[in-house]
Amino acid sequence: MNSSSENGNEFHQKVHPDTLVIGAGIAGIQASLEIANAGYKVYLVEKSGTIGGHMAMFDKTFPTLDCAACILTPKMVEVGQHSRIDLLTCSEVTEVNGYPGAFKVKIHKKARFVDQQLCIGCGSCAAKCPGKAPSEFDSGTALRKAIYIPFPQAVPNKYLIDPESCLYMQTDGKKCGVCVKFCPVNDCIDLHAMDEELNIEVGNIVIATGFKIFDAKKVARFGYGKFPNVLTSLELERLINAGGPTEGKITFRTKDKKGNWVFKPDGGAPDSVAIIHCVGSRDENCNAYCSKVCCMYSLKLAHLVKEKLPATAVYEYFIDMRAFGKGYEEFYQRIKKEGVHMIRGKTAKIEEIKGSLKLRSEDILNNRIIEQLADMVILAVGLEPSDGVKQLSEMIGVEIDANGWYKELDSLLDPVGTARQGVTIAGVCQGPKDIPDTVAQASAAAARVLQSIESLKEVEFI
Amino acid sequence: MGGLTMNTRVNPDFEKELQKYGKGNWNECFHCGNCTAICPLSEDGFLFPRNSIRTLQMGLEKKLETSIEPWLCYYCGDCSETCPRDANPGELMMALRRYLTTRYDWTGLSKKFYTSAVWEYAAIAIIALLVIVSFLVFLPLRPDAALMVNESGGVMINSLVAGVSPDRFVTLIEYGDWLMAVIVGGLLITNIFNMYYKTIIADKTVKIPLSAYFKEFWQLIYNFVTQASFSKCEKRSYWLGHLLLMTGYTIMFIIVVVFLPYFQIEEVVPVWHWQRLLGYYATFGILFFLGIVIFQRLRKNPITMKFSHASDWIFIIMLALTTLTGIILHIFRLAGMVEATYYTYIIHLAVLVPMIVIEVPFSKWSHLAYRPFAIYFSKLKLATLKEKSVRKLAPAIS
Known part of the structure; x- marks a missing residue:
């Protein structure tokens, strides 16, 4: 390392051909594949136990209504099998040193407790496991075991243990350990496995940390978390999905024997569903920005509800209908023709009356108040930056804006690059966007990385 | 309700004038309807405060001068607290009450x-x-x-x-x-x-x-x-x-x-x-x-x-x-x-x-x-x- 780099003097440096991609949602997957397929090595770091991100949770994509899993899972498998992609799940970047072209990165790899090579995915362990927790993949609509595969198409398709819900780990080894007993492979499950620290060197970093959904409990007047049949859009997405907890049926939230609120296939279907737009978006009290995808996914969900339950009345309460993309306005017109009721006016509050939900809204275009009963209410929650963006931004030396989205170098002409050379951003971590935009930006980020490696016979860093 | 006569004169400066009677970012309103819906006193025929904000934004002074709605509001503040634009709809009703008081008084x-x-x-x-x-x-x-x-x-x-x-x-x-x-x-x-x-x-x-x-x-x-x-x-x-x-x-x-x-x-x-x-x-x-x-x-x-x-x-x-x-x-x-x-x-x-x-x-x-x-x-x-x-x-x- 040249000491003059710290002083900001010009110097020439060969770029390390390996790349670090942080986050393995559709953006991280796309960028990794593009770089790896061009012949360079990629370290793909993912916080959770599987790749796929939010897109894997969706049932259909708008406006074409393609099956999300059908598009995504082949890419996930490709990542899992790619010889030039080193996939690091349950891992987080903890330290970034060095300089553009030669970053030295420390990665904390949490123990999965199940050997990735030995596990045959038979499921004997999970069948006996007594520990339960809300399934992250099913957005809390169902429970999973403490030893689990996040979802059937997960990559890597191997079991892992969540220490928070594992009885053995919560009791310091005093209880349970039943998974080890029932595992047919020797030494496959190690309940005392330790976390690892990894040190790697890369030339470029692609940030693709995505988003988390707005916490609907923050808007108390909608009663999320209080009224069982007020759902987030992501919960409905899981209900509609055939691989979800209700096998694709839209049912009410019910209590199971142990008192957990879950969805079951026999939970009963709603006769009316109301969708409230802009929950946690376009609101000075939480997030002032537009989350960009909610209008369209709400229309998509309305369509899917109508498709599953044709007799069910669906209402959309919106402020402005933002159908801005290719084929989007046409999609909006199509959903209107399908008989979904569109009401301009944001619902102000929800009350529960004898198990039914009463929504009070102003029907602006008809100059009246609507007090409407609905069996189920869907909150179209907005997008927020993932947890930990602040730490990561400080670690890497990339700025975030007031809302926590990564700052691009130039919003018009360089939405991929950042103020730090060698660091590019892709997907929602730069700002809310839909899948086509995310994929486009991920490809652009990959192109930027490849450009630097290829032309890096000699590249000038300032 | 009503009150709009045949000739509608627009006073584009009315919003500025009203700021003397109360402070609010009333031009910020994007008409989501939250305020009217959250107000327990707003009812069909007498919708407020959003209707009044709209009238104000259009500069229809005469219509506001003949409106009853501001007096039907008791200013609990729910609308202003939950307004997604921080537009202060409740304070508009208050400002209008002050303004209307001056309009009813014939002595000046x-x-x-x-x-x-x-x-x-x-x-x-x-x-x-x-x-x-x-x-x-x-x-x-x-x-x-x-x-x-x-x-x-x-x-x-x-x-x-x-x-x-x-x-x-x-x-x-x-x-x-x-x-x-x-x-x-x-x-x-x-x-x-x-x-x-x-x-x-x-x-x-x-x-x-x-x-x-x-x-x-x-x-x-x-x-x-x-x-x-x-x-x-x-x-x-x-x-x-x-x-x-x-x-x-x-x-x-x-x-x-x-x-x-x-x-x-x-x-x-x-x-x-x-x-x-x-x-x-x-x-x-x-x-x-x-x-x-x-x-x-x-x-x-x-x-x-x-x-x-x-x-x-x-x-x-x-x-x-x-x-x-x-x-x-x-x-x-x-x-x-x-x-x-x-x-x-x-x-x-x-x-x-x-x-x-x-x-x-x-x-x-x-x-x-x-x-x-x-x-x-x-x-x-x-x-x-x-x-x-x-x-x-x-x-x-x-």
Whole structure:
């Protein structure tokens, strides 16, 4: 390392051909594949136990209504099998040193407790496991075991243990350990496995940390978390999905024997569903920005509800209908023709009356108040930056804006690059966007990385 | 509802003008309808506050001038708290109430007082000075006033003035009360008629049958006494506090104007006597609620107290001073401090008289009449709607 780099003097440096991609949602997957397929090595770091991100949770994509899993899972498998992609799940970047072209990165790899090579995915362990927790993949609509595969198409398709819900780990080894007993492979499950620290060197970093959904409990007047049949859009997405907890049926939230609120296939279907737009978006009290995808996914969900339950009345309460993309306005017109009721006016509050939900809204275009009963209410929650963006931004030396989205170098002409050379951003971590935009930006980020490696016979860093 | 006449004149500067009556980012509104829907008082036929914001943004001054809606709002603040644009819809209703007060007043004084604190201070000072001078010149302290103490040691309040018998002194003050009531009441009644003209007569879209005036009349009395609409706001404690204040000063008003000869008497009555109990209740009621309001206005929290117009402070301070001088007067009297009682009596009146003369017909206190009348008028209009809007729980349009 040249000491003059710290002083900001010009110097020439060969770029390390390996790349670090942080986050393995559709953006991280796309960028990794593009770089790896061009012949360079990629370290793909993912916080959770599987790749796929939010897109894997969706049932259909708008406006074409393609099956999300059908598009995504082949890419996930490709990542899992790619010889030039080193996939690091349950891992987080903890330290970034060095300089553009030669970053030295420390990665904390949490123990999965199940050997990735030995596990045959038979499921004997999970069948006996007594520990339960809300399934992250099913957005809390169902429970999973403490030893689990996040979802059937997960990559890597191997079991892992969540220490928070594992009885053995919560009791310091005093209880349970039943998974080890029932595992047919020797030494496959190690309940005392330790976390690892990894040190790697890369030339470029692609940030693709995505988003988390707005916490609907923050808007108390909608009663999320209080009224069982007020759902987030992501919960409905899981209900509609055939691989979800209700096998694709839209049912009410019910209590199971142990008192957990879950969805079951026999939970009963709603006769009316109301969708409230802009929950946690376009609101000075939480997030002032537009989350960009909610209008369209709400229309998509309305369509899917109508498709599953044709007799069910669906209402959309919106402020402005933002159908801005290719084929989007046409999609909006199509959903209107399908008989979904569109009401301009944001619902102000929800009350529960004898198990039914009463929504009070102003029907602006008809100059009246609507007090409407609905069996189920869907909150179209907005997008927020993932947890930990602040730490990561400080670690890497990339700025975030007031809302926590990564700052691009130039919003018009360089939405991929950042103020730090060698660091590019892709997907929602730069700002809310839909899948086509995310994929486009991920490809652009990959192109930027490849450009630097290829032309890096000699590249000038300032 | 209605009120829009054939010729609609747009005043693009109206929003700027209205900022003199209250502060809000009303142009920020993007019309999501949250405020109207969250308001428990907003109903079909009388939708607010969003409708008023829209009218304001379009500069339709005339339409706002003839609207009843601002008086139907009791400013619980729910709309402003949850407004996604921080546009302060509740404060617009408040600003419009101030503005409408100036529009109903035909003398033009109200507008002067609302748009210039100096005018209001000057008016208060002149009336206060008139009271003080009249006393010192026509009703001076008699030289042997120190002797005017009764057997229980209390000051004989009606016997302090030179050249006037105690009975005559009470009658004089009573005449003064009546004179003030006639002037103030007369002004207020003409203002109410002005309001009636703007909101009902000038609205050619409705024709109110005579029977409705009688059928709905109870609304006027009922709402004046109970402020029942206010109780529909989710923050009910505010309604209770306001009711305490309102019953307090109403009792005091009735005692002073109607029963003065029984109230302002020479002997000191026992603590459990009706007049002392009522007086203490009124004092407590007024001070309790005023205390809360002063505290909240200083803290600028909750959102309804964030912006205080000069007229708000003047009203609060005048009412507080009236009450405090009343308490001090009571103490001096019981303690037998003759001179102090006499001068405090003058100060008490020098605060009370301008407060009533300025506040009731021209300023904030006029809402005591405009609010119940607005409810009455709104019921009159609703009664004329062919199909009464019982659209509750109806399916929405496609």
